[in-house]
Amino acid sequence: MRRTNWLGVSRCRLLKVDGLDLHVEDLDAVDGTPVLDIKLWFAEFGPRGSVTQPSWPTETLTDYFAPASSD
Numbered sequence: 001m002r003r004t005n006w007l008g009v010s011r012c013r014l015l016k017v018d019g020l021d022l023h024v025e026d027l028d029a030v031d032g033t034p035v036l037d038i039k040l041w042f043a044e045f046g047p048r049g050s051v052t053q054p055s056w057p058t059e060t061l062t063d064y065f066a067p068a069s070s071d
Contacts, residue, residue: 010027010029011026012024012025012026012027013026022035028065
């Protein structure tokens with residue numbers, strides 16, 4: 001995968017902390033990628049009201065998390 005900016009922003013669920021190891025799930029990153037910062041999520045700082053978006057992001061990202069083919 002190539003990113004135009006090598007610093008990605010993603011959300012994930014922190015499962016546990018084991019010393020310096022963070023155990024997460026649903027992280028959009030390659031296994032072993034260093035995590036530079038973690039921020040808490042508070043619903044109060046999220047979008048206010050309903051959120052709408054055009055259909056193209058959903059259509060484009062439909063298979064984003066699907067396992068890669070071994071072609």
